[in-house]
């Protein structure tokens with residue numbers, strides 16, 4: 001269909017839930033809005049109104065109501081699209097690889113898989129697969145690692161652009177301690193990053209993220225370049241890894257003896273600040289936690305990966321108490337699923353090990369507005385405030401026989417949300433809409 005013939009308006013009917021702030025550990029009532037018989041009114045891809053169905057209907061001028069595309073999702077939950085704050089699309093094919101912890105995992109599985117992305121056809125096919133799976137799992141925005149090859153960024157950005165998605169990615173920077181076929185140099189990284197930023201940053205809904213893999217695989221000169229790039233243009237992002245594994249942390253200490261600790265390496269090279277996000281952040285000293293909050297750097301909580309690779313248990317309540325922005329992440333392919341719903345279930349189990357169980361409303365905040373805030377994209381996405389981009393998902397809390405049996409008493413909102421994050425998965429995702437339009441409908 002020609003763009004000008006597409007409906008400018010969408011009217012969506014269902015149980016609408018979205019967050020205005022972090023509900024905390026006691027489900028603060030003013031942190032969210034829930035309309036059991038609710039509606040979204042969307043104009044030109046943006047939220048124009050949200051509220052009870054009857055009120056929204058009464059507010060729409062009758063002259064334009066007839067022009068709207070109507071989606072009847074009565075009885076189903078409508079939430080903002082899920083936000084995956086850390087994942088690696090080139091690792092889609094190595095999920096479920098046996099028996100390694102971080103550093104051996106990189107050498108034995110990750111690096112061989114990423115080497116194949118020198119072929120642009122591998123990048124395109126994998127990016128298309130990854131984007132399609134994200135939509136089927138209800139994820140509409142993600143902070144994504146590509147590989148060292150600039151073609152891998154082109155492939156992902158092109159696929160995301162075709163679906164009109166708000167996505168972040170960047171070329172991995174690695175100029176030491178990696179296989180020769182996966183290394184760049186400072187000069188190549190500078191040339192490639194500048195070209196990619198020029199080509200993709202700010203194009204449609206896309207943004208570029210400066211992506212040094214982690215401190216051990218970049219020389220001090222390359223980290224300095226990454227810091228300079230981050231400051232070179234407005235709205236550039238940074239993504240990397242931090243304090244995932246004890247052997248990794250000891251290695252960072254050997255490689256950067258002049259730095260106080262792991263976080264101080266990134267600070268030293270100017271890589272901490274708004275729009276910077278670090279995966280894992282499990283083994284941090286109190287001073288690192290304090291500094292992350294001070295600088296406005298965010299943490300990506302990747303529980304399925306942290307359990308799968310035996311890395312440890314991220315302390316979400318402690319990070320949050322300190323004022324660090326935290327988002328939820330799959331960390332595909334160290335993580336074990338594309339599903340942020342399953343990831344919430346694992347986040348809950350990790351929170352139990354800290355004796356501070358993750359309450360259901362806070363959990364779904366983490367997967368939506370919390371993720372948007374962690375990525376500093378909450379001016380655009382994360383909830384249904386008027387003016388935001390209308391990315392949303394439709395969830396069926398009784399999608400499986402087990403959920404149906406568990407929820408047969410017609411339980412309240414918090415209990416349905418909790419049952420979904422423990423028993424549910426991508427089978428709960430009935431539809432995913434991008435800028436109002438249906439981008440995925442479950443078969």
Ligand SMILES: [Zn+2]
Nearest residue numbers: 088241279331
């Ligand atoms: Zn990662």
